[in-house]
Amino acid sequence: MDVKAAEQRVQELHDTLNKYSYEYYVIDQPSVPDSEYDRLLNELSNIESMYPQLQTPDSPTQRVGGAVLDVFRKVRHDVPMLSLGNAFDEADLRDFDRRVSQSIGNVPYSYVCELKIDGLAVALKYEDGLFVQGATRGDGTTGEDITANLKTIHSIPLRLKKPFTIEVRGEAFMPKQSFIALNCIRDERGEEPFANPRNAAAGSLRQLDPRIAAKRNLDIFLYSIGNPEAIGAESHSEGLDMLDSLGFKTNKERQVCKTIEDVINYVKKQSEKRTKLPYEIDGIVVKVNSLSQQDELGFTAKSPRWAIAYKFPAEEVVTKLTGIVLSV
Numbered sequence: 327m328d329v330k331a332a333e334q335r336v337q338e339l340h341d342t343l344n345k346y347s348y349e350y351y352v353i354d355q356p357s358v359p360d361s362e363y364d365r366l367l368n369e370l371s372n373i374e375s376m377y378p379q380l381q382t383p384d385s386p387t388q389r390v391g392g393a394v395l396d397v398f399r400k401v402r403h404d405v406p407m408l409s410l411g412n413a414f415d416e417a418d419l420r421d422f423d424r425r426v427s428q429s430i431g432n433v434p435y436s437y438v439c440e441l442k443i444d445g446l447a448v449a450l451k452y453e454d455g456l457f458v459q460g461a462t463r464g465d466g467t468t469g470e471d472i473t474a475n476l477k478t479i480h481s482i483p484l485r486l487k488k489p490f491t492i493e494v495r496g497e498a499f500m501p502k503q504s505f506i507a508l509n510c511i512r513d514e515r516g517e518e519p520f521a522n523p524r525n526a527a528a529g530s531l532r533q534l535d536p537r538i539a540a541k542r543n544l545d546i547f548l549y550s551i552g553n554p555e556a557i558g559a560e561s562h563s564e565g566l567d568m569l570d571s572l573g574f575k576t577n578k579e580r581q582v583c584k585t586i587e588d589v590i591n592y593v594k595k596q597s598e599k600r601t602k603l604p605y606e607i608d609g610i611v612v613k614v615n616s617l618s619q620q621d622e623l624g625f626t627a628k629s630p631r632w633a634i635a636y637k638f639p640a641e642e643v644v645t646k647l648t649g650i651v652l653s654v
């Protein structure tokens with residue numbers, strides 16, 4: 327195969343492997359068996375060995391790359407990663423709605439309700455569609471560069487379907503089943519078990535060796551797109567739909583609610599479904615949907631006035647290993 331034919335074949339393999347990866351990891355509708363994916367990945371790896379100049383950072387062979395680091399580089403967020411005010415009961419939610427209503431005046435408004443995934447907030451940067459940097463939230467202004475570890479999360483596209491330069495944010499997490507399996511392995515090795523999936527996800531993303539992170543079955547839901555207006559969104563829910571169209575994984579339980587009553591019903595419904603979800607959640611995030619109304623409402627020193635996190639009451643779980651009651 328000459329280099330021209332190799333170039334052509336590499337592009338075909340990128341497109342096909344990215345399509346299969348998207349089907350399996352983002353929309354959970356695989357169209358081919360794993361063996362077919364592995365066969366094509368092996369073919370791509372062989373061509374890259376023959377023609378190293380054709381190996382690019384976004385190649386599907388580069389998900390688990392990189393040397394073992396000795397420290398993580400500090401990165402400053404261009405836009406701060408803010409925190410959320412909390413609501414603990416129905417009255418708090420109604421107070422939030424009253425503040426919103428009084429602030430934006432007597433005009434119609436709606437909310438978007440999203441699950442609050444119990445994981446680690448991360449920011450992903452893309453330049454001309456290429457995944458170039460992933461960072462932890464840190465203190466909201468400065469985080470740690472964990473790009474190599476985030477590249478191991480298969481639901482994170484290494485190249486977008488459109489050559490956008492954007493930043494997206496979301497929650498990296500460890501599914502409940504992966505958490506249970508990991509703790510079994512750690513128990514067999516006489517290692518300390520992780521207390522909960524959030525700690526397991528954080529511990530995995532803070533591994534200096536990406537090969538360890540790659541084995542932890544981490545996943546991610548994106549929930550925020552930087553300057554959505556710049557790509558034509560007028561509401562937060564349109565911004566989330568745009569994340570979907572760019573190939574990102576977003577959480578499908580989200581719902582637009584026209585009134586705070588609908589929000590309260592959504593919270594009750596999700597609270598009942600919580601134990602059946604394949605991942606842990608610690609609450610519901612309620613956001614004013616209109617971006618112009620978000621701008622009107624603005625921010626406090628550290629949180630948006632247009633969003634609030636309803637926190638579920640801490641659950642008590644009896645740990646199987648020790649029998650001690652841990653309230654999480």
Ligand SMILES: CC(C)(CNC(=O)c1ccc(Oc2ccccc2)cc1)c1ccc2c(N)nc(N)nc2n1
Nearest residue numbers: 405406407408409410440441442443549550611633
């Ligand atoms: C709403 C926001 C706080 C994100 N938004 C921001 O961080 C943010 C940051 C600067 C913004 O604008 C500014 C730009 C410059 C200066 C100050 C603010 C706007 C939003 C947030 C936080 C945690 C969330 C979570 N765990 N789950 C879900 N589902 N959604 C969440 N949403």
